[in-house]
Amino acid sequence: MAAVALQVHERADGSGYPNGIKGTEISELASIIGLVDTYMAVIRKRAYRDRMLQPDAIRFILKEAKVQFPVKILKAFLTSISLFPCNTYVKLNNKSIGRVVATDKNHPLRPAVEVLYDGLGKRPEQREIVRLSDNPLLYIVETIDERDLKR
Numbered sequence: 001m002a003a004v005a006l007q008v009h010e011r012a013d014g015s016g017y018p019n020g021i022k023g024t025e026i027s028e029l030a031s032i033i034g035l036v037d038t039y040m041a042v043i044r045k046r047a048y049r050d051r052m053l054q055p056d057a058i059r060f061i062l063k064e065a066k067v068q069f070p071v072k073i074l075k076a077f078l079t080s081i082s083l084f085p086c087n088t089y090v091k092l093n094n095k096s097i098g099r100v101v102a103t104d105k106n107h108p109l110r111p112a113v114e115v116l117y118d119g120l121g122k123r124p125e126q127r128e129i130v131r132l133s134d135n136p137l138l139y140i141v142e143t144i145d146e147r148d149l150k151r
Helices: 002-007 028-042 054-064 071-080
Strands: 089-092 097-102 112-117 129-131 140-144
Touching (some): 002 028, 028 054, 028 071, 054 140
Antiparallel strands (some): 097 112, 112 129
16 A cells, blocks of 8 residues: 555656656556546645636546546546536536536536526526437536536
């Protein structure tokens, strides 16, 4: 276990520390922990930057960290975490705003969304849940920080 702790900040491309080892020299467990640590670091607010929303954090990992972690570990991570997890606020292409209430493993980009505001910015009179996998013309165009929602 000491070797795993020592290798958590090592990266597959050799850019890590403390020893700059790479590829299969790094314990698989250390790579898993390192990937989760990277993810947790970017979704948390830091003194020098705001937190990233989860979808942005996943995009960041796909773009910036794809060479730093083994493909097998990245794939396992991405299949176990949703791009739009429950309680993520989203804007749909019809300008309505909603909150993800359920994910769909078969259609990860098409969760179930509770509509909070319609395209005109009005709250629906009744609770409305839209399963995007059943509505091919509707899709998510962006995620919204909860702090930016109208109250």
